[in-house]
Amino acid sequence: MLSQMEHTMETMMCMFHKCAGDKGYLTKEDLRVLTEKQFPGFLENQKGPLAVDKIMKDLNLDLDLDQCRDGKVDFHSFFSLTAGLTTTCNEYFVVYVTWKRKK
C-alpha cells in the first residue's frame, strides 16, 4: 500500500504520462488543457487566451515553450510548474496562518 507521499508522486507521474501519451512530452496545447483541467482555481480569475502564458511568466518557470525547448515540456519542467504553484500556495498559507494567530 502506498503512503500519502508516494500516492502524490504516482498521481503526478500518471497525470503527466496520461496527457503526454506515447510521445513522452507535453506540447504547449497539452499543457494548456492539463492546466485548465487540473488547476482551475488558479485560472478562474484570469481572462484572455494568454492566461497560462502569463502565469508561467509570473512564476518565473523558465518555460519559454516556443523558443527554448522546441515547444516540448518534459516531466522535469512539468514538475517545476507544480513546484512553482505549490510553493506560491504555501507562501499564502503561511501568511494566512500567521495572520490568524495574531487575531
Added chain:
Amino acid sequence: MLSQMEHTMETMMCMFHKCAGDKGYLTKEDLRVLTEKQFPGFLENQKGPLAVDKIMKDLNLDLDLDQCRDGKVDFHSFFSLTAGLTTTCNEYFVVYVTWKRKK
C-alpha cells in the same frame, strides 16, 4: 472540490506543516522520521543509520543540513526532495515502459 493535482499539492503542504509544526521548518530528525514513514519503499533496501543521508547525497539534493542551512529544511527544500525522488521514479518508469514495448 479539488482536482487530482490540487489534491497532491494540498497533501504535500499538509505533510510538511504537520511535521514542521509551529517552528515552520523541518529539522534533520523531522525529515528522517517523515522520510522513513512516507518513503518506505525507497529505504527498505538501505541499511545503517546513514541511509537517509546517503539517499540525499545520491540525489544531489544539495541538502547539507548541518552546514549549509543550519539544519533547517524549509518547504522549498522539502519539495526538492520530493522532486528528486519523483523524477528518479519517472526515469525508471520510462525505461520500464520502453522495455515492455520492445518485448
